[in-house]
Amino acid sequence: MIQSTHPSKVNLRTPEVMERVQEQVEHHYHSSLVERLRAAGSVLESGNTTIRLAKQFGFCYGVERAIDLAYAARKVFPDARLFLIGEIIHNPEVNAQIAALGIRNLLDPSGRPHVEDLGPDDVVIVPAFGTTVPLVEEIKRHGCRIVDTTCGDVMSVWKRVRQNAAEEVTSIIHGKASHEETRATASRALGKGNGHYLVVLNLREASRVGEFIAGRISSGDFLSEFAGRFSEGFDPAKHLLRIGVANQTTMLREETEAVQALLREAIITRDGNDSNFRLFDTICGATQERQDALRELLAEPLDLLLVVGGYNSSNTTHLAEMGEQKGISTWFVRNQECLESGGVIRHFDLHRKEEVSTSLAWLPPAGQQARIGITAGASCPNNLIEQVLLRVLELRGEPLPFA
């Protein structure tokens, strides 16, 4: 263990630092057009085009805080080497701005952390979705200063899964096994080394867990089906006796509720009651608000929906899924450059899980009525939403608003 000579706690958020941070953050991400539209009821009429913004979209409190802290760290430690564990949030434009501040990625392209040459003068930023316990311990061993931007809502999930471990309850984590937040949560589900976890992605996988509980799948088959998504030493015959469901904070609420109901039912069927089942609602407030606002938007008559955000953003992906499930023409785009023309759009295909270019009259031609919904995930800055909105009007040949 390398001893640091630096104070263990530094207050980054002094009024003087935050004033400078706010100025820079506003400059990078603010949109006065989006603010004006929100104040005007989130509806824009321009010629034959009606654009409706969801009532809630874009940066959440956790993301704002993480960005503020990263910018503040740069100001408070102007000469130190600053490293970030992966991405501060899942938005490429924001991450490019962070890199432009001289904050380097601690992970290589394969996701492996490079901690070997870290020392006490270095500063490491933990992103909004947190990181794993072993990595934090490793960084501490090098004596680095840590700026932890982990969202409080993520930490509440950690509290729940630690409690599960203490009570010998296995945490069933509804989430994406490769997502940083789920990996961080899984590492906390081990508790003091006695806990266990299993990650399920969706309802289909949860139903396989239910089938095991009902005795319809062998342990061997179960373990190979879920390979890489459970804790070391996990024995389904033993560790699915007492379970607690937790979830990645940004999952689709309906799916999480269905997973919880299915597993509870499986336990009741086996045991006759649910005393071996724990349930905690850990969908975060911001995710919930954005999903609710989109549901409200989808109740309006719309010709198409644009969902703006990073393709690896979990909460944004779920917004796009909601549009598709509603049967509306939904386009998940990274930024305005994806709107190449009214006949060509680059977008993320949720099923192929890659960006594709589609040649199709996705946008009603100029002169025809068009009703367009726009929303964005919790990691998408307002200036990107503004650029998408302006691009739509440009392609439609409509005048710019508030000009």
Ligand code: SF4
């Ligand atoms: S999406 Fe939720 S959990 Fe994630 S940073 Fe925002 S508020 Fe926190």
